[in-house]
Amino acid sequence: xxxxxxxxxxxxxVDDDEPLREALGSVLKAAGxxxxxxxxxxxxxxxxxxxxxxxxxLDVRLPGMSGIELQRxxxxxxxxxxxxxxxxxxxxxxxxxxxxxxxxxxLNKPVRSEALLQQIRAVLAESExxxxxxx
Numbered sequence: 001x002x003x004x005x006x007x008x009x010x011x012x013x014v015d016d017d018e019p020l021r022e023a024l025g026s027v028l029k030a031a032g033x034x035x036x037x038x039x040x041x042x043x044x045x046x047x048x049x050x051x052x053x054x055x056x057x058l059d060v061r062l063p064g065m066s067g068i069e070l071q072r073x074x075x076x077x078x079x080x081x082x083x084x085x086x087x088x089x090x091x092x093x094x095x096x097x098x099x100x101x102x103x104x105x106x107l108n109k110p111v112r113s114e115a116l117l118q119q120i121r122a123v124l125a126e127s128e129x130x131x132x133x134x135x
Contacts, residue, residue: 011120012053014038014070015086016062020109024057027113033120041065045073053081055104055123057116060087060094071101082123086111 011033015021021037028035036053038044041062058067065073071083082104087094090108098106104126105119 009054009124010034010036010049010052012036012038012044012050012056012081014041014044014056014062014067015059016040017059020111024111024113024116027116028120031117041067041070041073044070050079054127055120056081056083057120058083058085060085060098061089068098068101071098071103075101082127084116084119084123086116 011028013021013024013028013035015024015037016039018039021039025035025037036047036049038047041058042064044050044056045065058070060067062070067085067087071085074081074083080102083098083102084105084107085098085103086107086109088109090106095106104123107115107119
């Protein structure tokens with residue numbers, strides 16, 4: 001992976017569980033990603049950094065606006081950054097719901113770092129090829 005191109009490819013993590021945010025953050029940093037972390041959907045929506053996000057790791061259950069509401073809100077404003085949901089309360093119907101709405105992935109907690117990295121790399125490779133074909 002060459003990081004010579006100027007655009008920043010940050011991975012955003014939205015989770016109200018601070019130890020988990022830090023754990024995921026350190027896994028992603030160790031794998032060479034830069035990260036932005038947010039404690040809530042609202043914090044993410046208010047962030048000036050959200051334009052830099054290449055992929056969003058999003059908890060389903062958040063205080064205030066849920067991850068699913070955030071996904072809907074982002075679709076409403078045509079913000080198509082790939083979202084990988086993580087949840088401790090995952091079931092097939094929830095998974096189907098978010099995947100049908102365009103989520104790029106769905107992982108159950110505790111999140112295995114290898115599984116997460118695999119999904120992020122797949123998502124970034126896919127959005128890279130879409131961007132190339134849209135030029």
